[in-house]
Amino acid sequence: METPKYKNALIVGAGEGLSASLARLFAREGIRVALAARSIEKLGALCTETKAKAYACNATEPDEVERLFGLVEREIGTPDLVVYNASARARGPLIDLAPADVMQAIAVSAFGGFLVAQQAAKRMLPNKQGAILFTGASASVKGYAQSASFAMGKFALRGLAQSMARELSPQGLHIAHFVIDGGIRSATRTDPADRPDSFLDPDAIALSYWSVLQQPRSAWSWEVELRPWVEKF
Secondary structure, eight states: OOOOOOOEEEEESOOSSHHHHHHHHHHHTTOEEEEEESOOGGGHHHHHHHTOEEEEOOTTOHHHHHHHHHHHHHHTOOOSEEEEOOOOOOOSOGGGOOHHHHHHHHIIIIIHHHHHHHHHHHHHGGGTOEEEEEEOOGGGTOOOTTOHHHHHHHHHHHHHHHHHHHHHGGGTEEEEEEEEOSOBOBTTBOOOTTSTTOSBOHHHHHHHHHHHHTOOGGGOOSEEEEOOTTOOO
């Protein structure tokens, strides 16, 4: 069975955590990488390391997303691998939440995913090949107290991914959603001495994304749930 091959990757919602791990992995595999974020000032070192190109983009604005894809096409190549990694939340008691903050959180977590996926699918469908991946969270499948906006956004993103998988997989596009059920390790979020491996290693998560990308289309996953081995179900 033929293993899928990708040439040009676009990661939207890029930062110093999981997105950076994905960018490094894709670059090692010979894939050209484009990074998009609302603010790209912190991406300089990653771009140098991976030879990626960074683009400023507000993923909740249709015109900006369309412009992003046009720039990436002209300067790097048409993306055949797109990862939506952006999210936002407004945390607090339900009765205290500002509606505008909730609206923005949902827009970033879900509506931006739709806009990016729509532009990606338009370009992938003519070739009947490509992959669109979404980063979810524990809140994709279970709502927590004082986290209503995050749950609404992530539930919606999961619904988008499931709907797209049913519609677009038969047309050759691999759609996958990843439930990151736990905190991701970072420079400011380290494992407690008495609880090693409490957080997910972003490099390990990236390897799981890559494993899904290597699946033959006769047995595609549309969703994978990842958690630290010490996490309770």
